[in-house]
Amino acid sequence: MARRRVAIAELSHETNSFSSVPVDLAFVERCGIVRGPAVIEQARDTATVLAGFIDAAAEVELELVPLLSVWITPAGKVTREAYETLLAVLLTGIERAQPLDGVLLALHGAMVAEHVSDGDGELLRRLRALIGSRVPIVAVLDLHANISPLMVQQVDLLLGYHTYPHVDQREQGQQAGRLLGRLLRGEIRPTTVLVKPPMLPTSQRMTSDRPPMRLLFDRARAMEHDPRVLDVTVAGGFPPADVPEAGLSIVVTTDNDPAPAQQLADELAALAWELRHGFLGGVATWEEAAATIRAMIRGSLVLVDIADNPWSGGPGDSVELLRFLLQQQARPAALALVRDPEVVAHCRQAGVRATVDVVLGGKTDSLHGPPLRVRGRVRLLSDGRYINAGPMHAGVTADLGRTAVLAIEGIAVLVTERAESPIDLNVFRSHGIEPTEQRILALKGKGHFRAAFEPIAEQVVLVKGPGITGSDLTRLPFRNIRRPIWPLDLA
Ligand SMILES: [Zn+2]
Incomplete structure (x- = not known):
């Protein structure tokens, strides 16, 4: 049999409807638009879905036609021009x-454009209209996808990650390629059921190695042992995408057998509902974080502000963590990161070892707290590019834009031009900061940091800063989500 020709593409954006930073074409270009053969060159041997497609192609003898790879940093709505350009x-x-x-396809599943609320569903609808019903489409979605009926209708099969932090992206890409291989050989006929219980959980307790998510995933993996079942996906969803599809999704795909798909999806939805309270909490107040630091005799703490998480669409320029650290005694400390291009420019002009007075962040x-006037010494200037050591995104180049490390009263503060979540130890090491030597590592994140930072931290504390990516959904003026929904309307 001749090699089958299979197009591959990645177009990923997680949209925070409450972000004031629109994703226009310039924003997308800054994140990088990769086309043609470069898609494969860049993705090969990285911990990404695209790398998994490449693995599968070798295994099931597919001829890949690489089209596009765009991973857009989470931010606000995608403008009409950017969306239409990328789809074109x-x-x-x-x-x-x-x-x-x-x-x-590698999609996120929570993309919102200014003129299209279900960005991924509409993409798939247009793709299906173009290639017809006979050419199979298999898509991999993020665990934080807000899966819609339209997405499910337009693809032959969709599957999500099984981990948060997302360390299995490559495996799921490979699995998608294998399932496409079986589809092309006529071995399977997928039938899919989507069930969406009325749940809008936030993700600070969605990590896959502990309850409630671990219990849902354990049950999902057990269901996959049933020979009729092709895939079971539990997507936690992304609440600050203010769209009707926002929230938890269960997708069960069986081989030409809709009844067990429905039964298993209903069972998982009921289990998720039963476990719902486990998704709440787990976030300290500043006072509680201060008490933890006072009680630390030795050892190290990873302190994470979840409300300004760049990879949930936070602007990354809140200085509430720094304001807090300046009031604490624990040193040495390092903070990643504060996005402030003006301050980076100022530091570059002043030069390394110069003392600068700046208004930061x-x-x-x-919505993310006021700026902070600080005096610091410029310790280092960098192009802000480094390669992730992993486990998550291993081999992927991170790009913070130009950066400066400011030493402020014993705290090393990474100031950047771009907002990305610090998920890898190399965010510090590439800037001359050894993370294992800090008493406090202050991060902006939610769950991904755990893959690299949990092994080196004695304690992890999530803290409630002000911002649009926090755990308190009552702060967000929703207009378009399904109502009633837990935890906003239902107990
Ligand atoms: Zn995610």
């Missing part, structure tokens, strides 16, 4: 690549 690149590429035998909006 993808769909024109598909058109030119015809005849195709299949399509493999708090400039994007009024």
Whole structure:
């Protein structure tokens, strides 16, 4: 049998509807738009879904047609121009690549454009309209996808990650490629059921190694032992995407057998509902965090502000963590990161070893605390690029834009041009800061940091800063989510 021609593409954005930072074309270009053969060159041997597609292609003998790879840092809504431009690149590429035998896609599943609330569903609808019903589409979605009926209708099969932090992206890409191989050989006929219990959990307690998520995943994996079952996906969802599909999703795909798909999906939805209270809490107040630090005799603490998490669409320029650290005694401490291009420019002008007086952070909006006037010494200037050691995103190049490390009263503060979540030890090591030597490592994040930082921390404390990515959903003025929904309306 001749090798089957399969187009591959990645188009990933997690949209925070409450972010004041629109994702326009310049924003997307800054994140990087990779086209053609470079898609494979860049992704090969990285811990990504695309790398998994490449693995599977070798295994099941697919001829890959690489079209596009765009991973857009989470932020606000995608502008009409950016959305239509990206879809045009993808769909024109598909058109030119015809005849195709299949399509493999790496999507997020929580993209919102200013004119399209279900960005991923609409993408899949247009793709299906273009290639027709006979060419199979298999898509891999993020664990934080807000899966919609439209997405499920338009694909032959979709599957999500099984981990948070997302350390199995490559495995799921590979699994998607294998399932496409079986589809192309006519071995399976997927039937899919989507069930969405009325739940809008926040993700600070969605990590896959502890309850409640671990219990849901354990049950899902057990269900996959049933020979009729092709895939069971539990997606926790992304609440600050203010759309009807926001929230938890259960997707069960069986081989030409809808009844057990429905039964298993209903069972998992009921289990999720039963476990719902386990998704709440787990976040300290500043006072509680201060008490933890006072009680530390030795050892190290990883302190995480979850409300300004760049990878949930936070602007990254809150200085509340720094304001807090300046009031504590524990040193040495290091903070990643504060996005402030003005301060980076100022530090570059002043030069390494110069002392600067700056007004730092708090400039994007009024939701993440006011700026902070500080005096610091410029310790280091960098291009802000480094390669992740992993486990999550191992081999992937991170790009913070130009950066400066400011030493402020014994605290090393990483100031950047771009907002990305610090998920890897190399965010510090590439800036001359040894993370294992700090008493406090202050981060902005939610769950991904755990993959690299939990092994080196004696304690981890999540803390409630002000911001649009926190655990208190009553702070967000929702207009479009399904109501009633837990935990806002239902107990
Ligand atoms: Zn995610």
